[in-house]
Amino acid sequence: MAIAPQIACADALPDPIPDDWTADSVVTLGELSVTAIKYGDEVANKDISTTTIGKKDIERYRIFSFKDASTLVPNLYIPDYGSRMTSSIYMRGQGTRIDQPVVGMNIDNVPLLTKENYDLDLLDIERIEVLRGPQSALFGRNTMAGVINVTTLSPFSYHGTRAMLSYSSGNTYKIGLSTYHQPSERIGYSVAAQYSSTDGFFDNNYNGSDLDWEHQGEGRTKLQWRASDDLRIDNVLSFSVSRQGGYPYESAANGEISYNDTCFYRRANISDGITVEYKRPSYTVTSITAYQYLDDNMTLDQDFLPASYFTLTQKRREHTLTHDIVFKSPERSGKAYSWLAGFFGFYKRTLMDAPVTFKDDGIANLIEHYRNQANPDYPISWETRQFVLNSNFKTHNFGLALYHQSTYKVDNFILSAALRLDFEYNHLGYLSQCDTGYDTYVAATGALYRHDDVKINDPGGQTQTFMQLLPKVSATYHFDTPHPISVFASVAKGYKAGGYNTQMFSDVLQQRLMGYMGFGALYDVEDIISYKPETNWTIEAGVHSECFDGRIRTDITAFYIHTTNQQLTVFPDGNTTGRIMTNAGKSRSYGVEVAIKARPIDPLTVSVSYGFTDARFIKFDNGKENYSGKFIPYAPKNTIFASAIYTVPVNCSWLGNITFDAHARAIGDIYWNETNDEKQPLYCLPGASITLSGQHYSVELWGENLSDTDYRTFYFVSIGNAFFQRGKPLTIGATLRINI
């Protein structure tokens, strides 16, 4: 074993500061987390592929939201673009830009059913667990590629007050204050709040204003009561508010970000989750009940041009109630057979207004020009230079599920089988409205030929129900070696819920409007409005191992996924600009994931996470082209994260350690479209930090994208124009943390 270098200091350090290796070891014993509830205390050596990011790494890499964890987990890519509303997650080649996510998320046991809620900044995250692969048997809908469980610091694991102050490029500052107390052996409580502000990195060339500015804050209280040795109750109440600009989309044609209408996203969340665990000699029952409220407003210059085509506003209010009750056999009972059974139910009610405002250039170029080109002898002129296509939606969505898992241990084998019966009801009520009109002239004389009113008032509704059986079987073998080595193999079905194409209504309305002039696609609204669930089967096998006295931990997984009824964006029949989500495709994805954490010498920790995915369409015909064999867009082929952390003990009373960190994230290739003719090649973002740590403080100087690499995080096409979002440039900053 190598001797750690040490800087001499006159003052002795009262208590050793935990080093990176021990601080980031997975310690979940006794926690009331949803992972522990469903998978037991030690998830790392089970029949699933997991990555756990501990508190030290969370602080070192400044992970405040799940987006910041992208690439630390093999094959997990969460592009940072648009706004906090756009929380697209890609895992193992699966994922979609809009609607239902493929990865579920729980924050302090509260399951977030709406993807737009995912991107929350949280202070004092204690641990992020990413369970890769389908988790539908135990976690249900929208976990076909995995689950992310975020656990914040507990007043039972930390006592005292913490403060955080950070300043970095883009005039970005973040402050946080939290306090954790345990007034008695059985009661702990905490209060945490953080606020951040940034001017962002991108300006709007149209008027010179900041685009990706943001002001956001979050508050959280946690109350934990150990009423007895058998009864534990945790309650977490949180709220967050975010105001941001966002959407710094640059034209692919000229590289300029320039648009004239305001874009912003505003969101307010309230969430309360209560977890109750009651232990009996023969079983343990755990109940997780949560309420969530979302109030948001997304407003976009939808053409992202200096011209006035149209804007979109989407205002939503959503109430969600969830309840999960889990019965399971006692942990560590020593019995060969163990079991788990549960019931899950949710109700979600959403009210949404989504008006599209057509403006002068949109009326002139998308309506009048189109119409008058066909009939120059009798041209039309719209009666106003701005009008609204309005859509209101009301959805009622509830689900019920029963699930069971049996596990049997035979010698070194652990055999497990799980099954979930999942039912979902989804009703959409809508009202589409438009009140405008146009004049037709005789070109030869200029005389008014006729006036037509365009009055649309289309109410409607549709109901869907889904029923899914979601099995999983697995086998794990633990080798009789001095250090833990286990291999596992599993087959599981994943499930992503169906839904509604609410984003399609403005196009339907536009086509209805064109229909007044005789043009436009004849949408069968009933046909295009909904899409069905997507399912997949995943076969995976992996190895968890520790060797050299635990100095090298390795997790290797290989997987193959076959997806059917794939939810894909396609073009409806006819010459429209619309897109709909439909169950048009099949795809397959295979790859490997390697995570190695090594401590070759005491002060040095080296980590590598590598994910490779080859994800292609087997069948995808969007009505205009056949993309079978093409790579699935937006999902990266490779994700790489590598880091080296070197800690030098100083042993002063005022300085304990100096920690040097160098790391790099690499992502790519990412294909941007189904034709695979636009792509982001593999790019690398180096970062580094130096941290001075004392007993009650740490100061970190850090930098990200030190090479100032130019890369793209998003690509899309609007009204025939292609746009990119550039990734964040070189960023440097300093973070002060105080623990009292």
Add this chain to the structure above:
Amino acid sequence: MKKSVLLLLLAAMTTTVFTSCLGGENEQTAQINATMVQLRQDISGTEITKANYRYDIDYTNLRITITIYDEDTYAAAFVLENIPLQYDTNLGYTFQATSVTPVTASGAVINDFDISNLYGEFSTPTLDLRYTINGNINVTAIPDAATYLFSDITTTAADGSTYQHEDSYVNMSYRINSDSTLVDMTLYNVRFVGEMPLIESMTFPSIEITPSPAGNSFLLSADEIIPEISNTPYPSYKVTNFSGSVNPSFSAGSFFRYENVKCSFNCMEMNVSIDANMYLPNNSGSN
């Protein structure tokens, strides 16, 4: 799906146009009023006329009474009473009779008048009948507004290339009076070439109708038509050399119907032909 919706729409339209009303608490009787376009063929030739018909249907006893009104006065010209009905699950109700004695509106037998070879059917989307008066006047009657759901448009460009569009449908609306024998033909969901915008509806107004030499179909013709889209003329889509036919077709002994409209014309230096059918051609009648 689209076809189903169209059929439902058409059923609703038919209900409105024909003023259908079901009577009685058990809804076992109904009355349909319809304006019909007639091919009236006698020894001197064939003329196109218009007449109003009323169908009183007794579903309980499977009987139908047909009242044929005078075109101008709307007074009943004669009544065909209690004709047996048959029901077919695919085509709806049909009726036929080799000989019927007509009566007046008050029920008096018309002795110098007989009806033979009566055959008719009413179902969505058809309501057609034919009969022979006094053994020498053949009448074929079809509604004065009809929709042909299964329509193919084939376009041949000047260079010989062809384009086919299959999702359109056609409505024929007849304007028959003492001054004119015309029909307005409206094409829905129409596109002649791939680059052309999908047009929700395009009307060819005032197409002249004449009887065919055999007296069993309507011939359509126009030298030049300015189509209308949303009641606005589109000179840029001017149509020339329009010709075609409406072919009521009864297959005796069978309930299969192939009534169709065929036409061709020139538009924007292309030749366009349309084949529009009430039912899928070569289909057993199931809709």
